[in-house]
Amino acid sequence: MTTRYEKAFADLEAKNEGAFVPFLMLSDPTPADAVEIIKTIVEAGADALELGVPFSDPIADGPTIQKSHVRALDGGATVNMVIDQVRQIREAYTDLPIGMLIYSNVPFVRGLDNFYKEFHEAGADSILLPDVPVREGKPFADAAEANGVDPIFIAPAQASKETLEGVAARSKGYIYAVSRDGVTGTEKESDTTGLKDVVDNVKSYGGAPILLGFGISNPQHVADAIAAGATGAISGSAVAKIIDKYVEGEHPNPGRVTDMDGLKKELTEFISAMKAATKK
Template sequence: MSNRYENLFRSLHERGEGAFVPFLMLGDPTPEDALDIVRTVVAAGADALELGVPFSDPVADGPTIQASHLRALAAGATVDSALEQVRAIRSEFPELPIGMLIYGNVAFTRGFNRFYSEFAEAGADSILLPDVPVREGAPFIAAAEKAGIDPIFIAPARASASTLEGVAHHSRGYIYAISRDGVTGTERESETLGLEEVVANIKRFDGPPVLLGFGISAPEHVRDAVAAGAEGAITGSAITKIIDRHVSRETAAESTQIEGNSSRAPMDPALHKELAEFVTRMKAATRK
């Protein structure tokens, strides 16, 4: 196991800050664009990354992130190309914690030991399988720990005590806590009520630091998460919406080009400016 998460949370605690962790889809809209987006959010203050691997049936994700899966797949994304991107990110940011969000079918298809060892070799620190609950996690946990990967489990908002105890006991690196039921990026994404109760219920069982996700789309949500006792927050749909807007504009512009002159240019600098401003504001909200 790496100690990048431990080092990060210790450093943030000493500075009186929480962690801000953006979720980004690898390969969206292209591998090259995705790497440039990573560089932008890290330069703007992201403390760690949660990276998605494109999958055809992302059941935990709402329409915005589903679209990013499909865009990446349409551009030819594969698990192998995702691994190459993780290697590139790790080479460029050797101390940055890198977490993966991958659907369980990928692990089944590649074989558990191969799956975890490949991502460990590429430089990932943790893997969260959103469609694998902790009660079914034993073979995944064993393969992850053998490979030196931190297994991450979701702590649902209204989970039973036995579920939360299992999540706290088996998660390494951090616990992904959600403040409400449902999928990401829905109309309820701005709800961050009752966070103190959510965090307190999880912390009864000790375990690693708690990061809150689902419903984190504005600086006040980050402040609420940290004030509730979480060690930080994860944002996905709000960032993906920024990317989606710019990709949609570029796609529309490309459709007007003369056939034979449609090679993809670098993404609009306005995307990187908007992303940097958003991440800067979200990170600032973690400072206590």
């Protein structure tokens, strides 16, 4: 059976386009606001989504996305709320690939089988655990696949042969290739000069299509990622920075969107420009 990722990537290839995949934090700053923001982004041209689950110690994220974790948690975010938001988004967009980025304490607490089953039933297509390297990933990948979820692993910059072989073997849906070292964020932009080498190196081990992430913050970065041979590009901190401009309230006070119309307008312009850059 063709998966949503396979269909989306094939449809884009037929149109001579790459995929633009924005990352957003669920429940940021509230569940209702997050769903409205995500729907705006899909309507503006996102080809797939990567959605975050708020967590108190997001070690792979830089300051911008850390703030979105904190805002959501200050607003009382729970995993059950997140699952409900995924369900709402899936009901609205039946064919859209939905990936999740979740820190590993969540599956540990909920139990692996139950965790993957819950997210699959809500409508998630894939789950990436950024704090689980592929060498420790077998039980997670096995539980994911048993419950109809694509496990995603990160191909780090300058990764060893053994790591890339593992990532290629275990990742389904796509491989998340990191364009540079460090944490997420636009503070340190993607170094696009060596992207082709990064993509070619990961591709040499076979496996799923490659999406490039970390530091992808403007249309030129997206164009460079596609030109380097990636199937698409993931951008998170640049989106979170736009949302941050329109949210009032600092920790520990829950935030609120001060101008939803203004936020939606700016997000639409940004997503549209990033998507336009995927055309080959």
